Amino acid sequence: MFSNNDLYENNTFExxxxxxxxxxxxxxxxxxxxxKENWGxxxxxxxxxxxxxxxxxxxxxxENTIGINIxxxxxxxxxxxxxxxxxxxxxVRGACYTNIFSNNNFMYNSFDVSYNSKLNDNKFDKNYWSxxxxxxxxxxxxxxxxxxxxxxxxxIVNRTPETIILMRSLFIDMIDFSEKVSPVFTxxxxxxxxxxxxxxxx
Amino acid sequence: xxxxxxxxxYDLIRSRWSYVYLLxxxxxxxxxxxLNNDLSKAVITLMNVIIILVPLIGTIFGVMxxxxxxxxxxxxxxxxxxxxxxxxxxxxxVALSLSMSLIIGLGLPFTMYGLxxxxxxxxxxxxxxxxxxxxxxxxxxxxxxxxxxENKIKGFSYAILFWLFMAVIYDGLFLMSLIMFESYPLDKxxxxxxxxxxxxxxxxxxxxxxxxxxxxxxxxxxxxxxFGTNLGxxxxxxxxxxxxxxxxxxIYRKSKKKDF
Numbered sequence: 001m002f003s004n005n006d007l008y009e010n011n012t013f014e015x016x017x018x019x020x021x022x023x024x025x026x027x028x029x030x031x032x033x034x035x036k037e038n039w040g041x042x043x044x045x046x047x048x049x050x051x052x053x054x055x056x057x058x059x060x061x062x063e064n065t066i067g068i069n070i071x072x073x074x075x076x077x078x079x080x081x082x083x084x085x086x087x088x089x090x091x092v093r094g095a096c097y098t099n100i101f102s103n104n105n106f107m108y109n110s111f112d113v114s115y116n117s118k119l120n121d122n123k124f125d126k127n128y129w130s131x132x133x134x135x136x137x138x139x140x141x142x143x144x145x146x147x148x149x150x151x152x153x154x155x156i157v158n159r160t161p162e163t164i165i166l167m168r169s170l171f172i173d174m175i176d177f178s179e180k181v182s183p184v185f186t187x188x189x190x191x192x193x194x195x196x197x198x199x200x201x202x
Numbered sequence: 203x204x205x206x207x208x209x210x211x212y213d214l215i216r217s218r219w220s221y222v223y224l225l226x227x228x229x230x231x232x233x234x235x236x237l238n239n240d241l242s243k244a245v246i247t248l249m250n251v252i253i254i255l256v257p258l259i260g261t262i263f264g265v266m267x268x269x270x271x272x273x274x275x276x277x278x279x280x281x282x283x284x285x286x287x288x289x290x291x292x293x294x295x296v297a298l299s300l301s302m303s304l305i306i307g308l309g310l311p312f313t314m315y316g317l318x319x320x321x322x323x324x325x326x327x328x329x330x331x332x333x334x335x336x337x338x339x340x341x342x343x344x345x346x347x348x349x350x351x352e353n354k355i356k357g358f359s360y361a362i363l364f365w366l367f368m369a370v371i372y373d374g375l376f377l378m379s380l381i382m383f384e385s386y387p388l389d390k391x392x393x394x395x396x397x398x399x400x401x402x403x404x405x406x407x408x409x410x411x412x413x414x415x416x417x418x419x420x421x422x423x424x425x426x427x428x429f430g431t432n433l434g435x436x437x438x439x440x441x442x443x444x445x446x447x448x449x450x451x452x453i454y455r456k457s458k459k460k461d462f
Binding site for chain 2: 087110156159162165166174
C-alpha cells in the first residue's frame with residue numbers, strides 16, 4: 001500500500017488463504033509472476049484497489065477462486081497473461097476505467113469476466129478465449145465474430161449470490177445463449193472484437 | 203416377482219433399443235476419451251450429458267415399455283400372481299436393464315483407458331451411481347404416469363412434459379424465485395429447493411466432488427457448511443434414496459387398486 005513505482009518479478013504466490021493485495025499505488029509493474037491454487041472460499045490471486053497506470057504482463061493465474069479482483073483501478077495494461085481454470089478470471093467491482101486487456105489467454109475459467117454494472121470503459125482486444133465458438137473464414141488467426149466475455153449468469157450471480165447453486169444446469173446454458181445472441185443485461189459494448197483462434201502458448 | 207423381473211430383463215436385453223442405448227454410451231465414452239485423454243475432464247463432460255439424457259431415456263423407455271407390454275400384463279393378471287410383484291418386477295426389469303447399459307457403456311471405455319490407475323475413480327463411480335439413481339427414479343415416475351393414464355398419447359405427453367419440467371422449467375422457476383426474494387436470506391431455501399428435484403440434486407452431488415465446490419461455498423456460511431463438508435454428500439444421497447422409494451411405493455399402492 002501507498003508505495004509507487006514498484007516492480008514485482010518472477011514470484012510465485014501459492015496456496016494462500018487470501019492472496020496478494022496491492023492498494024493505493026501508482027505505476028506498478030508486475031512481470032512474469034505466478035499466482036496459483038489460491039483456492040478457497042475467500043481466496044483470490046491478486047487484488048487491486050486504487051491502482052493507476054500499472055502494467056501487468058506475462059503472469060500466470062492458475063486455479064484461483066478469483067484470478068484478479070479489480071476495484072477503482074484505472075489505466076492498467078494487462079497483456080500476455082494466462083488465466084487458467086479459475087473460478088472467476090477477472091472480477092471487476094466498479095470504478096475501473098480505460099483499462100486495456102490484450103493478448104491474454106482465458107482458458108477453462110468458470111466465469112471469464114464478471115461485471116457488476118452495465119457501464120464499461122475497458123478494452124478487450126486480441127485475447128484468446130477457450131469459450132469462443134466463432135469461426136475464422138479468412139484464416140488470419142482472428143475470429144470473425146466478436147466474443148462477449150460477460151455471461152448473463154455471472155451478472156445474475158453478482159446480483160444474487162445464492163443463484164450459484166444453479167451452476168451448469170441446462171436452463172442456465174439456455175439463458176446464457178439467448179443473452180449472447182441479444183445482450184440485455186450485460187454491457188453491450190463489452191466485446192472482444194478480435195478474439196484469437198489459438199492460444200498464445202509459447 | 204423375481205421371475206417376472208427376469209423375464210422383462212431378458213426381454214429388454216434382447217431388444218434393439220437397449221443395444222442402441224448401450225452403443226450410444228460406448229461411442230460417447232470412446233470418442234470423449236479419444237479426443238482428450240484426460241479422464242477427469244471426460245467425467246465433467248459426461249456429467250452434463252448424463253444429467254439430461256438419463257432422465258429422458260428413463261421416462262420414455264418406462265412409459266413405452268408399460269404400454270407395449272400391456273396385453274402381456276393383462277394375461278399375467280389372469281394368473282394367480284400377486285399384482286405388486288407383476289408391476290414391481292416389470293419396473294425393476296426396465297430400470298435395471300437401462301442402468302446396466304449405462305454402467306457397461308461407460309465403464310468399458312473408461313476401464314480401457316486406465317481408470318483403475320487414475321485418481322478420478324471415485325468421481326467416476328459417483329457419476330455411475332447418480333446415473334443409476336436417476337434411471338431408477340425416472341423409470342419409476344414414468345410407470346406412475348402410465349398407471350394413472352389409460353390413454354397412450356396422454357401418458358407419453360405427460361411423461362415428456364414432466365421431464366421438461368424437471369430438466370429445464372424447474373430451474374427457471376427456481377432462478378426467478380431467487381431473484382425475486384433476493385433481499386431475504388436464501389441459502390437454506392435454495393438448498394431445500396434443490397432437494398426437491400432429482401436432476402438438480404445429482405448435478406449438485408457431482409459438482410461437490412469437483413474442484414468447483416469451493417466456488418459454491420463462496421456465498422455464505424450455510425453453503426460453506428453444505429458444500430465444504432460431507433454433510434452435502436450424505437444429505438443428497440438420502441434425498442435421492444427417498445426419491446427412489448416414494449414413486450416405487452406408489453407403483454405398489456396404485457397397482458393394487460387399479461382396474462383393468
